[in-house]
Amino acid sequence: MKTKTEHSKGFTIIELLIAMLISSIVIAAIYSTFQSNLSSYITQQRVVGMQQNNRAIFFYIAWDIMIAGYDPGDVKAGAGITDARSGSITFSADLNENDAIDAGETITYTVAGTDLTRNGTVLSKNVNILNFVYLDKDGTVLTDSDGDGVVDDMSDIVSIQISGIVQDGDKISQLAQNYTNNKTYYNQNGSVLLDKSAAPDLFRRRLYSAQINCRNLGL
Numbered sequence: 001m002k003t004k005t006e007h008s009k010g011f012t013i014i015e016l017l018i019a020m021l022i023s024s025i026v027i028a029a030i031y032s033t034f035q036s037n038l039s040s041y042i043t044q045q046r047v048v049g050m051q052q053n054n055r056a057i058f059f060y061i062a063w064d065i066m067i068a069g070y071d072p073g074d075v076k077a078g079a080g081i082t083d084a085r086s087g088s089i090t091f092s093a094d095l096n097e098n099d100a101i102d103a104g105e106t107i108t109y110t111v112a113g114t115d116l117t118r119n120g121t122v123l124s125k126n127v128n129i130l131n132f133v134y135l136d137k138d139g140t141v142l143t144d145s146d147g148d149g150v151v152d153d154m155s156d157i158v159s160i161q162i163s164g165i166v167q168d169g170d171k172i173s174q175l176a177q178n179y180t181n182n183k184t185y186y187n188q189n190g191s192v193l194l195d196k197s198a199a200p201d202l203f204r205r206r207l208y209s210a211q212i213n214c215r216n217l218g219l
Contacts, residue, residue, distance in 0.1 A: 051206055053124065054124055054164070054166045054206065054208060055208065057116070057123050057124050058162070058164055058208040058210065060123075061109055061118075061162065062162065062210050062212050064107055064109075064118075065089065065091065065109075065160055065162070065212050065214065066212055066213070066214060066215065067093045067095070067216065068080065068081055068091035068092070068093060068214050068216060068217060069081065069091070069092075069093060069214060069216035069217045070093035070094060070095065070216045071093070071094045071216065072094065072097055073094060073097055073098070073099035074099070075099040076099070077092075077094040077098075077099050077100050077101050078092075078101065079091075079092045079093050079094050079101060079105075079216075080092065080154070080155070080217065081154050081157055081214075081217065082106070082154070083108070083150060084132070084134050084142075084150055084151045084154050084157060085132070085149050085150055085151075086131060086132060086133075086144075086149075087110065087111065087130055087131065087132070088108065088109060088110035088111075088130070088132070089108070089109050089110075089132050089160070090106065090107070090108040091106070091107055092105055092106040092107070093105055093107075093216070106119075107119060108120075109130070110130065111127050111129075111130045114126050114127055114128065115127065116130060116164070124166060126166060126167045126168070127164060127165070127166050127167075128165040128166070128167055128194055128205065129163070129164065129165040129185070129193045129194055130162075130163075130164050131162070131163040131164070131187050131193055132160055132161070132162055133160065133161040133162075133163075133187060133188065133189050133191075134151050134154075134157045134159075134160055134161075135157070135158060135159045135160070135161070136153075136156040136157065136158055136218075137156075137158045137218055139159075141189060142154075142156060142157060156218070157214065157217055157218070158213070158214060158217055158218040159211060159212060159213045159214060160211070160212045160214065161187065161188045161189065161209070161210070161211045161212075162209070162210050162211075162212060163187040163188065163193060163207065163208065163209045164207070164208045164209075165185050165193060165194055165205055165206070165207050165208075166205065166206050166208070167203045167204065167205045167206075168203055168204045168205070179202060179204070180200045180201070180202065181196050181200055181201055181202065181203055181204065181205060182196050182197050182200035183196055183197070183205070184196065184197055185205070185207050187209065188209050188211065193207075
């Protein structure tokens, strides 16, 4: 008696190739989505870190400037603002109240290249702009009429507007998002600090602004 053997039908080469092609497309799509999400996450974490770090730094600058001119001694030490420029400031305060301006009691904030410095010590990198606007007791902006870079009447300074533009150190990955920076940044007085509309790039930037009332000046 003969027994009929049934053979299971296997996959053809064409079917295998089609299956491999579909699998490759699915894997590529999953990887692309993962890579995009990862890049977006890294970008956001970097931006958040930049914001937190520089917010703290500019708060520190504002606190420093607030004490400019502190001079409580019977014999005045001559504390005050000694150099007031649009991109830097130098001031002093008799912090130890010994009727003299000692080492460490004169402070200069400026940007060297792209490094924000305090007395030469780097506080933050990738700073595009540091800007100061000086106002008198009536809120009038003090000017530099003689063009020497320093405001004319430093003794009239009562408050200071400070603005800073900080950029992320790396360009935004195109996998993360299609981002182009073509913004124009202004200070509180309405003057243009940085205009990227004519030359856009891929860097994220943050503008920090504050107006500081110098309680020890103009007394």
